[in-house]
Amino acid sequence: MASSTVRVALRIRPLSPQEHINGETECVTQLPGVPQVVIGADRAFTFDYVFSPEVSQEQVYDESIKPLVAQFLQGYNATVLAYG
Numbered sequence: 001m002a003s004s005t006v007r008v009a010l011r012i013r014p015l016s017p018q019e020h021i022n023g024e025t026e027c028v029t030q031l032p033g034v035p036q037v038v039i040g041a042d043r044a045f046t047f048d049y050v051f052s053p054e055v056s057q058e059q060v061y062d063e064s065i066k067p068l069v070a071q072f073l074q075g076y077n078a079t080v081l082a083y084g
Contacts, residue, residue, distance in 0.1 A: 009049035009064040010037065013084065 012028050029038045035050040049064045065080055072078040 007048040007064070009051065009060070010045075010047045011051040011055065011060055011084075012037065012053050014053035 012030060015024055015026065027040060030036075030050055030052055031038065031044075034046070035048060036044055036046045037050055038044050051060050051063075068078040068080060
């Protein structure tokens, strides 16, 4: 991963129970081995981190937030924005 001042993580959410009842299907595909997703058939997006729906909140924190907290405690600025 290249060094950058801004890092973006994406967690693909699982379908809700209602979406399953309605027969909805996943429209986001995670590409193996790279932090990239494809939406639909042809729209690819690359992030610093991509987490599948099966990944725990703890793993998301450990991999993407915990290093920021450690740097913050050393005096560096850090911001975490969560949406969704």
